Amino acid sequence: MQGVRLLGNEQIEIGEFQDPVPGPGEALIGLRYSALCGSELGAYRSSKPMAFNAGHEAMGVVVETNGTQALKPGDRVGVHAIWGCGQCNWCQEGKYTYCDKRRGTPGTHAQLLAAPEHALVKLADDIPDEVGVLLSGDGLGVPYHAAKRIGTQPGDVVVVLGVGPIGLGNTLMQSFLGTEVIAVDVNDRRLELARELGARHLINSRETDPIAAVKDITRGAMAHCCIECVGRSDALLQAFRLVGKAGTVMALGEQGDVPVNIGRDLIRQDITLMGSWFFHLSEYEQMAELYRRGLAVEKLVTHRFPLRDAAKAFAEFAAGRTGKVLLQMPE
Ligand SMILES: [Zn+2]
Numbered sequence: 619m620q621g622v623r624l625l626g627n628e629q630i631e632i633g634e635f636q637d638p639v640p641g642p643g644e645a646l647i648g649l650r651y652s653a654l655c656g657s658e659l660g661a662y663r664s665s666k667p668m669a670f671n672a673g674h675e676a677m678g679v680v681v682e683t684n685g686t687q688a689l690k691p692g693d694r695v696g697v698h699a700i701w702g703c704g705q706c707n708w709c710q711e712g713k714y715t716y717c718d719k720r721r722g723t724p725g726t727h728a729q730l731l732a733a734p735e736h737a738l739v740k741l742a743d744d745i746p747d748e749v750g751v752l753l754s755g756d757g758l759g760v761p762y763h764a765a766k767r768i769g770t771q772p773g774d775v776v777v778v779l780g781v782g783p784i785g786l787g788n789t790l791m792q793s794f795l796g797t798e799v800i801a802v803d804v805n806d807r808r809l810e811l812a813r814e815l816g817a818r819h820l821i822n823s824r825e826t827d828p829i830a831a832v833k834d835i836t837r838g839a840m841a842h843c844c845i846e847c848v849g850r851s852d853a854l855l856q857a858f859r860l861v862g863k864a865g866t867v868m869a870l871g872e873q874g875d876v877p878v879n880i881g882r883d884l885i886r887q888d889i890t891l892m893g894s895w896f897f898h899l900s901e902y903e904q905m906a907e908l909y910r911r912g913l914a915v916e917k918l919v920t921h922r923f924p925l926r927d928a929a930k931a932f933a934e935f936a937a938g939r940t941g942k943v944l945l946q947m948p949e
């Protein structure tokens with residue numbers, strides 16, 4: 619099969635790889651779409667070459683099964699990026715991110731993928747392919763899971779700090795839930811995308827101080843919640859100052875130590891600091907229901923490239939010129 623190999627230093631190639639063979643309880647998927655994720659950019663920019671690629675959001679059609687219970691050839695399926703052991707209590711509940719023996723998808727920027735049945739979700743006929751990628755991958759799952767954890771109410775003011783793909787997903791989700799979204803970024807193109815996805819206010823933090831601007835918009839009250847999608851300590855520290863008393867700071871950008879002043883930033887403001895990692899495949903049906911009720915998931919995708927143009931796809935994505943980018947696999 620053909621697939622993407624990350625060579626390091628922002629170089630990639632399309633190579634020939636051995637076809638995967640489905641193990642017991644697994645299905646072989648002929649992938650149709652694989653989405654690029656911001657979490658792959660570390661590997662893309664690193665000087666270390668990879669044996670394969672870090673793609674993990676995909677959908678396709680079952681071509682062969684090896685002892686699966688419900689799946690059969692011809693079924694359209696979405697692939698979940700986190701695979702649990704399938705046995706433990708968390709896995710029984712469909713919460714693979716909590717499984718101690720979890721593992722990641724072995725690269726989906728390729729024509730074929732062998733995956734355990736429990737990591738696949740059968741897509742209903744009314745779910746188009748592109749929507750299926752977003753509902754089973756993290757493009758919408760992360761914002762959905764975070765929204766459930768935050769519990770925002772219609773009318774709340776929510777600052778989305780950083781509107782890369784995850785920030786854009788949060789903008790879409792929060793707007794759909796009826797909150798007033800303030801999008802903050804340094805990239806005007808992405809701010810414009812945020813507006814199209816429902817953001818009511820745009821702040822380019824290169825030109826305008828977000829704290830002063832949010833103070834203005836909220837007449838001094840500051841936001842109810844700030845969703846940090848940058849993954850930098852200065853951004854997380856700024857999030858504490860963008861929310862008002864009893865506000866919520868949701869950390870979605872992965873990072874290490876951040877020097878939070880517990881007294882000033884948390885305790886004396888009654889602030890809730892939360893983290894949220896990924897989502898549960900068991901939440902898929904709830905997300906599909908939101909799509910059926912009008913959540914315009916498909917708007918998150920701004921670019922599509924055939925597999926052979928994967929280098930261009932990565933370059934555009936890494937330059938911050940896109941929303942969600944899909945690679946389309948050759949038949
Ligand atoms: Zn991802």
Ligand SMILES: [Zn+2]
Binds near residue numbers: 703718719
């Ligand atoms: Zn498990």
